[in-house]
Amino acid sequence: MFKLNLKIALRNLWKNKGYTFINVIGLSIGMASCILIFLFIRYQLSFDEGIKNEDRIYRFVTEWKYDAFDDYSNAVAIPAVKVAKNEIAGIEKSAAIFRRWSILRVKDASGKDLFKQDETIYYVEPDFFDIFGMRWLTAKPTQALSQPNTVALSETAAQQYFGNAQTAIGKTVTMANNTPLKVSGVFKDMPKNSSFPLNIMVSYETYPDKNGDCWDCVSSGNEFYVLLKEGLTAKDIEGSLAQFNKKNYADRKVAGNQVNKMEALRDIHFSEHYDNFSYNTISKTEIYGLAIIALFLIVTACINFVNLSTAQAINRAKEVGVRKVMGSLRKQLMLQFLTETFLVTLAAMLIACVLAELAIPQMENLFKGTVSIGLFQHPVIFVFMLLLVLFVGLLAGFYPAVVMSGFTPALAIKNKITLNTGGLSLRKILVVVQFSIAIILIISTIVVMRQMQYVQQKQLGFNANEVMMISLPNDSLSRLKHESFKERLLKIPGVNKVSFCQDAPLSPNINSSDFAFNGIKNKDFEVRRMKADEDYFDLFDLKLIAGKLFAKSDTANGYVVNETFLKKVHITNPQDALGKMINSTGQNIPIIGVIKDFNDLSLKENISGLTISAGKTSYWRAAIKLDTKQLFVADKKVEALWNSIFPNYIYYSKFVNENINGQYETEKVMGILFKVFAGVIIFISFIGLFGLMSFVATQRTKEMAIRKVLGATTFELVKMLNGSFLLMVFIANLVAWPVAYLIVNGWLNGFAYRMELNVWPFVLAMLITMFITLLTVSIRSYKAAVANTIDALKYE
Amino acid sequence: MITIENLEKVYKTEEIETTALNGINLHVATGEFVSIMGPSGCGKSTLLNVMGLLDKPESGSYKFIDTELLTLNDRERSNFRKRNMGFVFQNFNLIDELTVFENIELPLIYNKVPAGERKKLVNEIIGRMNIVNRSGHFPQQLSGGQQQRVAVARALVTKPKLVLADEPTGNLDSTHGNEVMELLCELNETGTTIVMVTHSSHDASFSNRIINLKDGHVISEKINKGKTEELI
Ligand SMILES: Nc1ncnc2c1ncn2[C@@H]1O[C@H](COP(=O)(O)OP(=O)(O)OP(=O)(O)O)[C@@H](O)[C@H]1O
């Protein structure tokens, strides 16, 4: 019986090659997209998995509650590292891991550099290895990193520095200019799906500030992990943690209601507030969003299937009738139709795998190597594929099977089954649903693209054209050379202006702090403290509106503030602000000037209250305004000069505008994903429409012939066939609009600076869909309308 | 009214070529009622389709009054057809999804007749055809004879100069068949030219002239005396 079913199924599929093709193509593209999304989501969910005690490992994070806003950090204050384990009951082990950057060298016997590189290093406490169950390539060092001046390297780093893991042991690496580190162990490389891209781990004992006692200094590189005692969870030690917070922050009168909280290891990758060492997080919302798109994709493809199969059902009415007369049970008929569906689905799955495999490199590219996926990564992928086939097979096959097996034999044999052309057939509803989905995606895509354009074109309030930021070594020795470096830079032809500063005007890397204004402690907001020399304002074209700029100085002797700062401290006339005192550093410093507002953070955020002052020790960057015409030559000469002045350091340069645009990387990727998946859904929808149109045209051949004999022109016939399809797509637009509005409006609300959401994306989506619909169905209906009439009329 | 000269029509399929019409010469006068007879496959339907501009011959000439029709393009053919010709088929060819009234109304719509006048014309012809109480029915709800009367009504509603009928009684029993033939005769008496294909000599006896085809040729013509005299 099964074999017979299979045979009939294959023959039927072959007989209706055209529809089978459309079904398989639509399904396989939909499934391939689904598989890709699944791979991506699975990869994201796999972050930091497989660590032995993963459900007992927590990260300490810090939270502040100011009157006006909350603030969050992934890090802790340094003194907390020492006392947490003793003061909080239930902690089995704890370990600090602090990230820093440094130049590492490997020298030969004569002291010459064999190797020199800027590296990210981590100071770690020895228990870190136990907590995370790190695997050693060399014999496990008994006292790994308990001594000062020791280092553990990853396999890759060991190979890079010393050739291989074994030879690395006992060798010396020099950190900065003169700190020797002895290699005490080599560990297995961290996997890519880890929030810990650890390469070089230096013993915490080596860390110069390990005895720091500032409870309100939280620097984002200073993370702290604990392993709870067996059987305990974060809940169990809440009370103990509260006491710890009270004793160390509240009782010490640390500002901003600072507290520590615990975050589970497996939540780190999905943190919305807290960053991590891999700079790689994804919000659960984004994951759900993608999952919904995957569902949309598969539903769209299934709708094609259902529509085409039920439409074709009528052609099979006679077969069903005959079978029933011969004694076939309804159940057996359903089984036969389901067999057919599963055959198609299975074929589609095979093609989908090939398509997915082809698309994986593109997808990895899109995420700039932060994602590594593959079809054979994990057995669960096969389970997913199997479930997908079952799900699609049932979803797409069940309804047509019920319809077809339900024909009354008497009518079926006489071929008197008619399609319910009038009224609200399920097919029409499905087409409307399908197109609503496509339209929602089109509108979202248009809005995402427009907002990105808006963000990139928005006047930021400063001019960073042709401004290059280069690194500026800032230790006490290098600082002595700053003066002459600047002079020599300005002598290079093509270098117009130079300013030493902390960073560009729009930068996330500026500290903020609480402050007192005119002697009164401010509780509403933190002020961002930007450090730059006196040339900064001219170089970036920042406009002074009151007072004056500060004169050349090594330390802060007067603040230039922005308009937002004034607004936030309720001063309306900029002149009134001059001479008022700000204390954010333990020192009262007067406001001497006010500048126009500019965007100091990505456009997702509002402008902050800002002070700009001199502060030589914070100048980590040199901003260089180049002459447009000599951009490339000057660029090379700057680098040469830099290398001759700071031979021990590593040069870095980047144009400010590139950096600013880099802030919207996530949104850009999202835009691309939207474009691709919207394209896929539109494609699937339209080949479905084409199939349906073909079917309708075939069904109505005779009617069209009669109409033609009675005088209908080709145009009238095309119009007649197209009409109902255009109406369906039009209705789909109306259905999609409110839903799309809610979605895109919600997304735009995530931006402090958002474009005006007008009716155009909606109208455009309508025009696009109506136009493609017209094109798609016209191709087929025109063919039907000009076909030879007579043959259709001759035979009954 | 119609002058056909040397008409040839060849059907080419993948395997074979069939010469359906092989040099047909034919004249039909205005107001005439002509029957075409002959064995199955001799080309009767093909000839009728060519006359109705539903099919294009390979060569020959087809003049309608003074217009040569074979040189017209598709649009012109379609326009000419809807203004001058009506069709009745053996298998009725009504549109299942439209009611009797709507089926009859259809050619008027394509002829751009205003709605008010359409209603009048359709109701008038429905009265003549004796199907008044059926006008809201769908074709499937009618008997064969009734369906064919609807088809005739549809062919007549535009008051065409020429009606082409291909075995109009072929699917009907003799009673219903006679009803349809009488309708055609009445129509002919009001001046409409009719060309009818038939296998039945009984049906043919209603016409003025009988043309016999064989293998795509006209082999003989017979004038139906009784009828012709009437005409004179
Ligand atoms: N579309 C077509 N393709 C190929 N051959 C055709 C086609 N239509 C008709 N023929 C052939 O042309 C010839 C004439 O056909 P036609 O339909 O005119 O015959 P007929 O005289 O009407 O026969 P019948 O009395 O059975 O209706 C036949 O041999 C037929 O097989």
Ligand SMILES: [Mg+2]
């Ligand atoms: Mg025939």
